[in-house]
Amino acid sequence: MTTAVDITGSVPRFPKREIVTFARSVLRHLDVDAEDVAIAFVDDASMRKLNRQFRRKDKTTDVLTFPGDEPTHLGDIVISLEQARRQAADEKHSLATEVRYLIVHGILHALGYDHETDEGEMNALELDVRAKVGLG
Numbered sequence: 001m002t003t004a005v006d007i008t009g010s011v012p013r014f015p016k017r018e019i020v021t022f023a024r025s026v027l028r029h030l031d032v033d034a035e036d037v038a039i040a041f042v043d044d045a046s047m048r049k050l051n052r053q054f055r056r057k058d059k060t061t062d063v064l065t066f067p068g069d070e071p072t073h074l075g076d077i078v079i080s081l082e083q084a085r086r087q088a089a090d091e092k093h094s095l096a097t098e099v100r101y102l103i104v105h106g107i108l109h110a111l112g113y114d115h116e117t118d119e120g121e122m123n124a125l126e127l128d129v130r131a132k133v134g135l136g
Contacts, residue, residue, distance in 0.1 A: 003027050003034050003074070009041030011081065014096035022100055022133070026107050027074075029132045034074035037110065039103065047080035062087060063102040065109035077106030097135070104129050 005020040023037065042050075044060040052058045054066075062083040067075040079102045081095075088098035104126055113122035130136060 003032075004036040006036060006038040007041075008038070009081070011041055011095060011099050013094075014099060018096075019099070019103070023103055023107070025133050026104055026129060029129055030107065030111065032074065032107075032111065034068070035072035037068075037074040037107070038076040039106070040076065040078045041081050041099075042078055044080050044082040047078065047083065050078060063106045063109075065106045067110050067112065074107070075110035077103065077110065079103070079106070100133075100135055101130070104133070104135070 003024055005023045007016045007019055010016065011019065019039065023039065027034065027037070047064065048058065048060045050064055051061050054064065055061075060080055060083050062080055064078045065075055066078075079099060081099075084098045084102060085095055088095045091098065108122055108126055108129075113125065115122040
């Protein structure tokens with residue numbers, strides 16, 4: 001089955017079709033069988049509002065994930081492009097690369113992984129998936 005990837009917003013120099021292809025590649029490497037996943041690109045103000053509303057943290061963040069409420073919908077991943085741009089500059093790689101990192105991170109959260117409570121399991125899996133999809 002080919003997972004539908006619904007994209008809201010855009011990333012400069014990272015076409016939607018490439019984002020869809022990348023997300024599907026991550027899902028394939030994780031052996032995830034979902035009918036759809038949504039990815040939204042927002043600004044810091046929108047992300048701060050979501051973070052305050054859902055996590056009680058009054059600041060922006062790079063990615064928030066809202067796991068799906070039905071087995072066929074993996075979830076909704078929200079990425080702050082402004083925060084991603086700052087992180088890309090700090091790490092000296094492209095915005096597209098940072099967005100790819102955040103998509104991997106968001107998908108893992110949608111699958112139930114939580115780096116704040118596990119003992120490094122999510123981080124190890126994230127590094128493994130990055131390597132498998134060419135982000136080594």
